[in-house]
Amino acid sequence: MIDVLIIIVILFILHTITDFWWWIIIVPLVYAFARAKSRGEAFRMGSLGAGILWLIVGLYQMLTAADLVAMRVSEMMGLGTPWIVLLITVVVAALTGGFAASTGFHIAVGFRIRTFNTLRKGKDDDAHAR
Amino acid sequence: MRVLQFLIFGLCTLLLFVFLNHRVGQIPPLGKFLNPFSGFWANNRSMDSLPVTLHAGKLSVDVTILWDDRRVPHIFAQYAEDLYFAQGYVTALDRLWQMDFQSYAAAGRISELVGETTVDFDRLRRRIGMISSARIAEQEILNHPETRVAAQAYAAGVNAYIQTLRYKTLPLEFKILDYWPEDWTVFKSALLLKSFAHTLSFRNSEAIQTRTREILGDSLMNILHPFYPPYMEPIVPPGTPWNFSGSAHRVETANALGLSHAGSYNEAEELEGIGSNNWAIAGSRSATGLPILASDPHLSLTLPSIWYEVQLVLPETNVYGITSPGAAGVLFGFNQHIAWGLTNGGSDAVDYYRITFRDESLTEYEVDGQWLPVTRRVDTIRVRGGDAILDTVMITHHGPVVYSPSEKAADVQIPIGAALRWTAHDASNEWLTFLKLNAASNMDEAIGALAYYDCPVQNFVMADANGEIAVVHNGKLPVRAVGQGRFLSDGADPKTEWKTWVPRPHLPQVRNPRRGFVSSANQNATDRSYPYYLGDGYASFDRGARINERLEKMSNVHAEEMLRLQNDNVSIHARMLLPVILPLISSDTLSDLERKCYEELVTWEYEYRSDLIAPTLCETWIVELSDAVWLDDIKRGDEMLARPRRDVTLWLILSQKSSPFYDNRNTETTETLKDIVAQSFKSMCRKLEERHGAFGSQWSWGRSRGTSLGHLARIPGLGRYKLPTNGNFNTINAMSGTFGPSWRMVVELGQSPRAWGIYPGGQSGNPGSREYDAFVNDWVEGKTYELLFLSSPDIQHIRIPFTTIMKGNP
Numbered sequence A: 001m002i003d004v005l006i007i008i009v010i011l012f013i014l015h016t017i018t019d020f021w022w023w024i025i026i027v028p029l030v031y032a033f034a035r036a037k038s039r040g041e042a043f044r045m046g047s048l049g050a051g052i053l054w055l056i057v058g059l060y061q062m063l064t065a066a067d068l069v070a071m072r073v074s075e076m077m078g079l080g081t082p083w084i085v086l087l088i089t090v091v092v093a094a095l096t097g098g099f100a101a102s103t104g105f106h107i108a109v110g111f112r113i114r115t116f117n118t119l120r121k122g123k124d125d126d127a128h129a130r
Numbered sequence B: 001m002r003v004l005q006f007l008i009f010g011l012c013t014l015l016l017f018v019f020l021n022h023r024v025g026q027i028p029p030l031g032k033f034l035n036p037f038s039g040f041w042a043n044n045r046s047m048d049s050l051p052v053t054l055h056a057g058k059l060s061v062d063v064t065i066l067w068d069d070r071r072v073p074h075i076f077a078q079y080a081e082d083l084y085f086a087q088g089y090v091t092a093l094d095r096l097w098q099m100d101f102q103s104y105a106a107a108g109r110i111s112e113l114v115g116e117t118t119v120d121f122d123r124l125r126r127r128i129g130m131i132s133s134a135r136i137a138e139q140e141i142l143n144h145p146e147t148r149v150a151a152q153a154y155a156a157g158v159n160a161y162i163q164t165l166r167y168k169t170l171p172l173e174f175k176i177l178d179y180w181p182e183d184w185t186v187f188k189s190a191l192l193l194k195s196f197a198h199t200l201s202f203r204n205s206e207a208i209q210t211r212t213r214e215i216l217g218d219s220l221m222n223i224l225h226p227f228y229p230p231y232m233e234p235i236v237p238p239g240t241p242w243n244f245s246g247s248a249h250r251v252e253t254a255n256a257l258g259l260s261h262a263g264s265y266n267e268a269e270e271l272e273g274i275g276s277n278n279w280a281i282a283g284s285r286s287a288t289g290l291p292i293l294a295s296d297p298h299l300s301l302t303l304p305s306i307w308y309e310v311q312l313v314l315p316e317t318n319v320y321g322i323t324s325p326g327a328a329g330v331l332f333g334f335n336q337h338i339a340w341g342l343t344n345g346g347s348d349a350v351d352y353y354r355i356t357f358r359d360e361s362l363t364e365y366e367v368d369g370q371w372l373p374v375t376r377r378v379d380t381i382r383v384r385g386g387d388a389i390l391d392t393v394m395i396t397h398h399g400p401v402v403y404s405p406s407e408k409a410a411d412v413q414i415p416i417g418a419a420l421r422w423t424a425h426d427a428s429n430e431w432l433t434f435l436k437l438n439a440a441s442n443m444d445e446a447i448g449a450l451a452y453y454d455c456p457v458q459n460f461v462m463a464d465a466n467g468e469i470a471v472v473h474n475g476k477l478p479v480r481a482v483g484q485g486r487f488l489s490d491g492a493d494p495k496t497e498w499k500t501w502v503p504r505p506h507l508p509q510v511r512n513p514r515r516g517f518v519s520s521a522n523q524n525a526t527d528r529s530y531p532y533y534l535g536d537g538y539a540s541f542d543r544g545a546r547i548n549e550r551l552e553k554m555s556n557v558h559a560e561e562m563l564r565l566q567n568d569n570v571s572i573h574a575r576m577l578l579p580v581i582l583p584l585i586s587s588d589t590l591s592d593l594e595r596k597c598y599e600e601l602v603t604w605e606y607e608y609r610s611d612l613i614a615p616t617l618c619e620t621w622i623v624e625l626s627d628a629v630w631l632d633d634i635k636r637g638d639e640m641l642a643r644p645r646r647d648v649t650l651w652l653i654l655s656q657k658s659s660p661f662y663d664n665r666n667t668e669t670t671e672t673l674k675d676i677v678a679q680s681f682k683s684m685c686r687k688l689e690e691r692h693g694a695f696g697s698q699w700s701w702g703r704s705r706g707t708s709l710g711h712l713a714r715i716p717g718l719g720r721y722k723l724p725t726n727g728n729f730n731t732i733n734a735m736s737g738t739f740g741p742s743w744r745m746v747v748e749l750g751q752s753p754r755a756w757g758i759y760p761g762g763q764s765g766n767p768g769s770r771e772y773d774a775f776v777n778d779w780v781e782g783k784t785y786e787l788l789f790l791s792s793p794d795i796q797h798i799r800i801p802f803t804t805i806m807k808g809n810p
Helices: A002-017 A023-035 A039-063 A067-076 A082-110 A116-129 B002-021 B030-034 B080-106 B116-127 B130-143 B145-163 B172-177 B186-201 B206-224 B430-439 B443-452 B542-552 B559-566 B572-584 B592-602 B614-634 B646-655 B673-692 B776-780
Strands: B053-055 B063-067 B073-076 B277-281 B292-296 B298-300 B308-313 B318-323 B332-335 B338-344 B350-354 B364-367 B370-373 B375-381 B389-395 B418-422 B458-464 B469-474 B509-511 B517-520 B707-711 B720-723 B739-741 B744-748 B754-758 B785-787 B802-807
Touching: A002 A023, A002 A039, A023 A039, A023 A082, A023 B002, A039 A067, A039 A082, A067 A082, A082 B002, A082 B030, B002 B030, B030 B172, B063 B080, B073 B080, B080 B145, B080 B172, B080 B186, B080 B308, B116 B130, B116 B375, B116 B389, B130 B145, B130 B186, B145 B186, B145 B430, B186 B430, B206 B350, B206 B614, B277 B338, B277 B458, B277 B469, B277 B542, B292 B338, B292 B458, B292 B559, B332 B430, B332 B744, B338 B443, B430 B443, B443 B458, B443 B469, B458 B517, B469 B517, B517 B542, B542 B559, B542 B572, B559 B744, B559 B754, B572 B592, B572 B614, B572 B646, B572 B673, B592 B614, B592 B673, B614 B646, B614 B673, B720 B776
Parallel strands: B053 B802, B073 B308
Antiparallel strands: B063 B073, B063 B802, B277 B292, B277 B517, B292 B744, B298 B739, B308 B318, B318 B332, B332 B338, B338 B458, B350 B418, B364 B370, B375 B389, B458 B469, B469 B509, B707 B720, B744 B754, B754 B785
């Protein structure tokens, strides 16, 4: 859980000072490269980190000043309600973050920073966690 | 295995990146677009906030901008450069995307933004010479110091704003269409002026008129499509003497009436004209003892609105009004001394010349028995996501051949294999007229300003604080024989070319008439006694006649009555027609539904009000009746010839108790007027029931017609749709499904002028702002706002919530 939190904080800072959206690729990828012990864990931290952040900020926007623009964009996309726009926003972030983090994990494996053992160990950790 | 997994996830991530970072078809780049920090979510109401101080450009002295409660900037500057710099900056702040997009559209560059779907549109814009004529206009602007200073300072102001942008602060439509704004230039402002010329003077029916004449012959043509309309209410009152003769300039040619064969030709439906009103009453009729001016230009309605409201103050001038984003100064408005407003003039500014090519290589064409070379110019249309298109434009001494003989026209009104001659191609500097009007201090100066104005021809109504009123039908008018330019001209015959222009002192105009008012409503400028023939592209008499009949009865007038008159919904057409045709209905043969419809019409007072059903009935009936009278004459097989105008149908029914036109030649029986009136009434009831269901509130004018303000780039969801408006295209409140009064203004001239106005939109171009469509509901209801005409930047006013101080960069 702490990993997800760290990803959220880093993403929040980068998103605030720059306008690039693809931090939700870079940050989960790099973080999972360094920290993830299994692909499942990587995907989870990436998708939760990006998804939760975009959910919170999107929700904040929608409940404050972005009510009108969200309404208009939902009409533009033929979606009926702005809630679906928010849902798509979150899905985009979660999917992107998840795949990016998984890629980061596999790069780590490729560089032999993680081994099959740690791969298995990661799976064991998951089992313990459950 | 490891490699495979890496490849799968790596590839998925890469694909996600590519998909989410690029526009795919109509889908915006979703990663960028949905980012809750800087994507569309950021284009919210917080973007309305205005800066307290601004550092931009090289201002000589600080500029003070007071923002009123409707977000109208009141800009106070010491020097013209600073003023127009600030105007450019604040206009870009509110309307940058609109300016940018309109300049793309005018130049035929939309395909660069949206892809191949708009290539035909772009090709047409380029072929009719929008870019080359804007280049000429740009030179004219730069050649004159007043317009050069204004245009360059304005462009610098726009660009200073563009430099502040980051993705987060980019207007919404840039994010949807995924592109960045270009730097603003004087050329882009010139394009905007040419775009006005296109909107207001390019429409032309030579192709279909020539074809109709070919089929029907001259004698029928003179009845169905007379050169002068059957009813006239000209801008210059009938009986006004002309103290000059125009005949010396007449074109003497046997073929002045143009060709009788259309050649290749695309079918076109003619649109009913729609346009604008303006009038001014003299002090003899007003409560203030000084003139009151009213102006309401009608245009295709969009969001963001075509207009932006502004007050511009220099030590020596103080002007308030509307301008189009991209044009410095004020286009419709008033200052301490004068007020002015425009309506479209309608005089013919476009002729087409059929080109006789020597052979199929299309390299030479005939003029006066000689063969001249066709100039070819290759134009490049860049297309987003596709290959650039090289387009060859053929140019003759008349002008460009818009479509070669083997092409199909993308715009059906344009004849094929014909060269275009258009006054917008010639050098002129209309902008100078507006800047001089902004600063004019009396009627003489205002009329003097019109000398620079050529295209599109406009009726300028003006009033000054000394009590003068005037209307001038102003522009560059080719001298023609009667009827010349109605049909395709022969490009091989030099006698059909434009040689001279109507001299400015001969232009139709009225100054301080005895009747105490001047007015225009796109109708004929003069009656037949005027020594020049100006064309036939005018609105019918009825809207102008309604204005004049109301003004004639008015005395001791206040501004409120003028505002009410702008919202007048009475149709003179219906008032003339229904008392003649309703009695022809035998009420004892009617069904229940027909009886209800009949009752609605009998009790109707000819007002096109949104809550009434009668206007819906009347409009449908007029169309059905027109079909019954004309369809058998103008529909030949699959081909539809030009339909006679409504006023011709009205004249026929009012003046001819029997006529061969009433008979439907496709039936055995011989129909009379009574027969077709009854048939069309019944078919009207039937069709409305099919369209709107059982007789009831769905049939009301507001619901069955409705007015939509679509988004400028037709992006769904960003407009306002089916608004329950009053009025019709031929009532003073001239409204249709997509057209309507784009600005209503009334000005009481005086020591300190008072004015009211409204336009259907809002000052902000941000669809995520309340200011985007803040005025729309009030506009539908016919309300207006008192305009805040300030004299000093130090004023404390309850309606001024915010001030911006603009400073030069240190």
